[in-house]
Amino acid sequence: MTSVARETSGALKDKLRRRMGAWARRRQGDDRLPLVISTRRVYILPTRAGLAFAALLLAMLLTGLNYSNSMALLITFLLSGFGMIAMHLTHRNLTGVALRTVAGVDAFVGEHGRLLVTLENSADTVRLALECEVAGADGAAVDIPAGGTARADVGLPLTRRGRLEVDRITLSTMFPFGLFRAWTYVHIKAGVLAWPVPRGRRETPPEASSGGNAPAMHRVGDEEWAGLREFRTGDSPRQVAWGAYARGRGLLVKTYQSPAAHHRLFDLAAVPGADLEQRLEQLSAWILAAHARGERYGLRLAEQTLPPDSGNEHRVRCLNGLALFGTGETW
Amino acid sequence: MVSAAARSTTAATLVFVASVFLIAPDAPLWCVVIALGAAIWRVLVALGHIAPMKRFAGTRFLLGAVTAILVIVVAASARTLNGLVAGTALLLAMGALKLLESRTRRDDGIVIGVALFILLASALATQSLIRVPFYLLTVWGACAAIAIVADRGGALTPKAALRLSARALAMSIPLAAACFLFFPRVAGQFWSLQRGEEATTGLSDEMSPGGIGRLAINFDPAFRVRFEGKPPPHAALYWRGPVLNDFDGFTWRRSRSSYYPGAHLEMLGPEFRYRVTLEPSQQRWLFALDTVQEVLRRDVFIAPQDRQLSMAFPIDRAMSYDAVSYLTTRNEGALPAPGRRQETTLPLERNPRARALALDLRARTGSDAEFVREALNWFRDNGLEYTLDPGVTTLDSVDTTLFDSKRGFCGHFASAYATMMRAAGVPARIVTGYLGGEWNPVGDYLLVRQSDAHAWTEVWLEGSGWTRIDPTAVVAPGRLTSGIFDLLSGLPATSTFMRNNAWLSRLDHLWDSANWWWQERVVDFNLRAQLDLLRKFGIDSPAWQHLGWAFAAGLVGWIAWVSLSLRRGVARIRPDRIGRAWIRATRKLARIAPARTPAEGPLEYARRVGLQRPDLAARVDALASFYARLRFGRDASHQDVAAFEREVRNLSF
Numbered sequence: 001m002t003s004v005a006r007e008t009s010g011a012l013k014d015k016l017r018r019r020m021g022a023w024a025r026r027r028q029g030d031d032r033l034p035l036v037i038s039t040r041r042v043y044i045l046p047t048r049a050g051l052a053f054a055a056l057l058l059a060m061l062l063t064g065l066n067y068s069n070s071m072a073l074l075i076t077f078l079l080s081g082f083g084m085i086a087m088h089l090t091h092r093n094l095t096g097v098a099l100r101t102v103a104g105v106d107a108f109v110g111e112h113g114r115l116l117v118t119l120e121n122s123a124d125t126v127r128l129a130l131e132c133e134v135a136g137a138d139g140a141a142v143d144i145p146a147g148g149t150a151r152a153d154v155g156l157p158l159t160r161r162g163r164l165e166v167d168r169i170t171l172s173t174m175f176p177f178g179l180f181r182a183w184t185y186v187h188i189k190a191g192v193l194a195w196p197v198p199r200g201r202r203e204t205p206p207e208a209s210s211g212g213n214a215p216a217m218h219r220v221g222d223e224e225w226a227g228l229r230e231f232r233t234g235d236s237p238r239q240v241a242w243g244a245y246a247r248g249r250g251l252l253v254k255t256y257q258s259p260a261a262h263h264r265l266f267d268l269a270a271v272p273g274a275d276l277e278q279r280l281e282q283l284s285a286w287i288l289a290a291h292a293r294g295e296r297y298g299l300r301l302a303e304q305t306l307p308p309d310s311g312n313e314h315r316v317r318c319l320n321g322l323a324l325f326g327t328g329e330t331w
Numbered sequence: 332m333v334s335a336a337a338r339s340t341t342a343a344t345l346v347f348v349a350s351v352f353l354i355a356p357d358a359p360l361w362c363v364v365i366a367l368g369a370a371i372w373r374v375l376v377a378l379g380h381i382a383p384m385k386r387f388a389g390t391r392f393l394l395g396a397v398t399a400i401l402v403i404v405v406a407a408s409a410r411t412l413n414g415l416v417a418g419t420a421l422l423l424a425m426g427a428l429k430l431l432e433s434r435t436r437r438d439d440g441i442v443i444g445v446a447l448f449i450l451l452a453s454a455l456a457t458q459s460l461i462r463v464p465f466y467l468l469t470v471w472g473a474c475a476a477i478a479i480v481a482d483r484g485g486a487l488t489p490k491a492a493l494r495l496s497a498r499a500l501a502m503s504i505p506l507a508a509a510c511f512l513f514f515p516r517v518a519g520q521f522w523s524l525q526r527g528e529e530a531t532t533g534l535s536d537e538m539s540p541g542g543i544g545r546l547a548i549n550f551d552p553a554f555r556v557r558f559e560g561k562p563p564p565h566a567a568l569y570w571r572g573p574v575l576n577d578f579d580g581f582t583w584r585r586s587r588s589s590y591y592p593g594a595h596l597e598m599l600g601p602e603f604r605y606r607v608t609l610e611p612s613q614q615r616w617l618f619a620l621d622t623v624q625e626v627l628r629r630d631v632f633i634a635p636q637d638r639q640l641s642m643a644f645p646i647d648r649a650m651s652y653d654a655v656s657y658l659t660t661r662n663e664g665a666l667p668a669p670g671r672r673q674e675t676t677l678p679l680e681r682n683p684r685a686r687a688l689a690l691d692l693r694a695r696t697g698s699d700a701e702f703v704r705e706a707l708n709w710f711r712d713n714g715l716e717y718t719l720d721p722g723v724t725t726l727d728s729v730d731t732t733l734f735d736s737k738r739g740f741c742g743h744f745a746s747a748y749a750t751m752m753r754a755a756g757v758p759a760r761i762v763t764g765y766l767g768g769e770w771n772p773v774g775d776y777l778l779v780r781q782s783d784a785h786a787w788t789e790v791w792l793e794g795s796g797w798t799r800i801d802p803t804a805v806v807a808p809g810r811l812t813s814g815i816f817d818l819l820s821g822l823p824a825t826s827t828f829m830r831n832n833a834w835l836s837r838l839d840h841l842w843d844s845a846n847w848w849w850q851e852r853v854v855d856f857n858l859r860a861q862l863d864l865l866r867k868f869g870i871d872s873p874a875w876q877h878l879g880w881a882f883a884a885g886l887v888g889w890i891a892w893v894s895l896s897l898r899r900g901v902a903r904i905r906p907d908r909i910g911r912a913w914i915r916a917t918r919k920l921a922r923i924a925p926a927r928t929p930a931e932g933p934l935e936y937a938r939r940v941g942l943q944r945p946d947l948a949a950r951v952d953a954l955a956s957f958y959a960r961l962r963f964g965r966d967a968s969h970q971d972v973a974a975f976e977r978e979v980r981n982l983s984f
Contacts, residue, residue, distance in 0.1 A: 034929055049440050049481070056444050060451050065517050069648070070854050071458035072451050075470060077510035079447070081503020082474055082496070084890070088897050089499065128486050141484055176495050177474075178481025 024185045031187050035099045041184050042095050050179035086177040093127050093173045094182045104192035112155035113192030120149045129175040134166050158194035162327050166190045195319040200282030207264050228252040263296040263308035280322050291315045301325050335485030340377035342476035343439035344370045347426055349469045350449040354419055357456035362423040369427035394432055419452045439480045443473055460849040509885030515878040516858040533612045534763045536573045536585040540724045543742040547719055549781040552610055555847045557776040559604040565767055567658055570618045572764035574637040576673055580681030581728050583761045595664050598624055598657040608651040608851040615641045620656040627653040649850035662796025666758055674758035682729040686754040693755035700792050706751055710802045717807035744802040745786040758791035774844030908972050913958050916979045923984050933958050954978055
């Protein structure tokens, strides 16, 4: 095959695949989790190997008929039956799988976000070599034990800041003989956020004080003790009051109240430059640096402001804000 | 640990090797050697014992050139490309080349495909029963290899792959049977390959002294016969084969030139109907009991002058035919002149003493019939010895037999007797065939082996026509009533042992019955047999269409069966007693309160029910707590589970 012909056939294949996808979408409508893959939504076609196998069987059949050779025909018929059983086995490997949850894991542009798809197998046989695919990403293979669950981890390459929308997950399998591919479309909304890459050489803006002009000379250790509060996910183990824990008071976190003056405010408007993306990247870099130092910081993006705070949750909220800025989506 | 890729290549190559072993007896040796060498090399590379072939820019070109050379070599050695032997050689060579350049899983798949086609070629070459298990094992291995090649993750162990494919193949047996019975066969060939020069077995259309003696120690089956009704007595079981009438003093041959019309033949006495299943002989001759009246098969030709059966093509697979024969015939007409001339011709300068004896005997007798009897008496009274080892023969073979060595096998005596008859002007010809056979009590049929090969003469007597005269019968009368075993010594020890051990002999009969069943019912199953089968199902004038319908019905039934039985296989996990009781409880609760959602834990659910029905809150909460304790706490005791079940049972509103 010449490269032109190969390209044409590839384009044709893509077109057919898109058509098929659109048709399935119209036919099935939107899905809600949890979802059990029923036979109605499982499609199956022979693979290239399956077509080659069929061609081989046809050649064998013609040879056997030509010579009226019973042994040759028996072998051919036996293999034909085998091929059909292979189709059933492949179909069966997919039907009845339940999709429990789909969760996105955000990441910076240039990295891979992840889509974690939890699959459940209520059958008494293991399901091997299922593939979970999302447009624009490499599929993730997963085996689900009998009566158990497994998580497919689909890596989503992030190339642009913002939300990467996934509106369709394709679950497929060619197990066990690779002669057929059975697949199903699950239409659910999921997505991951692509945060701006932390990049930029500008100096961190100085700490601001409520009073105004006095340069901030406070360091972290200068913060004032503010008491204990309950542990929340994302708190650093360093902040945990281990003494209190040892006394059986549960997981508590030491909090410090800096004076109002001791925080930094990262303002998009204050970042010079013409390119919005570069400015957002600079903000991202500052946020990470401030977080690493354990400082309190706030973020202002045009009209919206996140008041100064610290901790993992705050960091993620700020990064989400950067990711979604200008997309029209609220955060 | 072997990598998944190495496992894939090894599996595919092993299947290839198995198929090469199956074809080996029917393929050129050099191809087999090349194929096996390439296979060993490929496995060693896959397992990392030797380095793979380096690829360079010209590799593809080089492979193309090697392919072209191989094609030329095959074409030159087989003198054709359109033949079974040539095709097999090409398949083997191409498979070997594919192994040399294979690197991907797709290549492994192609190797399996080539192996399957080689398997098919060996089935075309031989379909004897003893090879069937090997064919099936190879098919099984190929299916398992397909699974291993498809398994990129390497999660499938070879054992699991074998188990999976065994199950898939077992489930496809009913379909294979239905297809075999009802898939419409074609009556002829739509593509004919030249067959190689395959070794012929059994009797041919010529007979030299000692020719039949060579067959006497060959115990392979020649054909099997099942009689409708009572079989004729053993001594009358003359199976006529090639009739020979050209004699050069040493070798008898079948005349190819003259076919003179047969005179009117009357069939007398009881008729015998029987079915013969012939082993493939690569010859065109068929065998029938004594004088055959008709053969119920259109492609069998009966020569008018000697009622000899033949086909247009060599018999390359087992074939069956129904025939009707008579043991007694009469022909009151005259032998046409060309026939008389042909059946009385002798080479002038050969066997002078036998000719002189014949003329002398004829002069002393009054009629042809009397002369025929006198000559037989001469054979009986002159100390001839029936032996497998008659010693050297000369060009005057008949003189040697009758006067010098006085030893001979059936062929020698028949040749000598016919020579004497012709010398005195009595038309005579040689009939080769088989005498007797071995009754198989297990399958209720007669097995005729190559060792039963025999030769006798037929002479023309005015008023009665062609009459069988068997000179061997007067020399060695025992030959008529028993097989060659009892008359000759020096047979292989194993065969005599086999016969004398009742248990082994029964086993032998069983095995032979199985072979016969296989030959007649499976190997020779064709369109005619398919239509016969439909007739048994009550279709009066069966045709293609009926076969199609039967086939479609079988297919639909099988698919339904497969879908059902495979669905059963994915039965849901059955919850344990605690889980079942809790499910019963939630079902009861669903009647009075919202149903539990899949994500809801027992305590959470109880709280929600409590909000909806404050009157039941305490009770439901207690039940849910009980369940949670049993489910998630330490091992629940038997009594606890029973108590929980009781609680659920008593739950009513």
